[in-house]
Amino acid sequence: MKIELSGKNALVTGASAGIGLAIASGLAQAGARVILVGRDPARLEQAVARIRQASGHHDASGVVADPGTAEGCRAVIAAYPEVDILVNNLGIYGERPFFDIDDTAWEEIFQVNVMSGVRLARHYARGMQERGWGRIQFISSESALNIPAEMVHYGVSKAALQGVSRGLAKVLAGSGVTVNTILPGPTRTEGALAMMADLAARRGVSVEEMESLFLKEHRPSTLLRRFATPEEVAHLCVYAASPQASATTGAALRVEGGIVESIA
Template sequence: MIIDLSGKTAIVTGSTRGIGLAIATGLASAGAQVTVVGRDQGRVNSAVEKVNAAVGRDAARGVVCDPGTLEGTAALIAAQPQADILVNGLGIYGAREFFDIDDALWEEFFQVNIMSGVRLSRHYAKGMRERGWGRIQFISSESALNIPTEMVHYGVSKSALQGLSRGLAKVLAGTGVTVNTILPGPTRTEGAVQMMADLAAERGVTAEEMEGLFLKENRPSTLLHRFASPEEVANLCVYAASPQASATTGAALRVEGGIVESIA
């Protein structure tokens, strides 16, 4: 299968590193022109350079804004009024005892993890519908189905994305615009690597050993028995953004290594 996204424009929020950067690189490698979105000018510049270097052409541009806010959404739309592919990758996470999650933190997770995707999809889906082609993705998590006790607020926000994605897919039924969620599991991003290193230091083991312990203790149902790479997640996103995925919509596409105990 050859995926060709030549002539398509893509926006990937939260794409200065990790899964988002891998998705931006994957889409650019398939021929798309990609807008990298982040909140820090230095990181955006670095990500654009990495994408362009990886594909050997000027495939990426950067927009510095925070789509987790109304002002940031408006800034992104002004800089890039239309897109064929929208990947809502912006998200925050962090462990917190449930009884210590105050209203302000719940609201922050709601705005960043959910409303950023709502606002951008509300705008870009209109143009996609008018042109008769488009791809919208929400980067969710296996935590949407397996709510982690140490991150209830995070899991709830990802569960909400599942409902949002399914509902929007129904709104856009028959238009040529597909909407899906992508469900990664533990992925070897910069943040995850640092977390494993910190835990390894506390427990006196290597970072590699800590990954195995983490999976055994926290994700014992894994069938992969290792963390995925950002590129492995991005591969599914690139396929879902392709013309070949035209019959895949309203779906929760899992790339979580078999952690979820379901055959559906």
């Protein structure tokens, strides 16, 4: 199968590093003109340069904005009013005891993880619908199905994305626009590695040992038995963005290493 996305504009949020950067790179290598959204100008510039070098395409670009705010979403939309592929990857997470998650933390994670995607999809889906083709993805998590006790607010925000995605897929039924969620499991992103390093320091073990301990203690049902790479997640996202995935919509596509205890 050869995925060809030449002539398509793809916008990826949270694209300066990790899964977002891997998705943007994969889309660019398939021929799409990618637009990376990030908050740090220097990191974003480096990410755009990496994609141009890896893909051989020099039309990759970046938008410095924070889609976790309404103002940031407006800035993204003003810079690029129309896209064919929207990947809502922006997200934050972090361990916090439930009784320490105050209203401010709940509001922050909802604005960043949920409303960023809602605002952008609300705008871009209309143009896709009018043109009769489009791909919208919400990067969720296996934590949407297995709410983690160590970060309940994160799991709840990802579960909300499942509802938004399924509902929007119904709104766009028959339009040629597909809407799906992607459910990664533990992935070797910079953020995850930093969290593992912090936990490893507390317990006096190496980062590699901490990854194994984390899976054993918090994700014991894993069948992969290791952290995935961002590229492994991105492969599924690139397929879901392709013309070949035209019959896949309203779905929760899992790339979580078999953690979820379900055959459905």
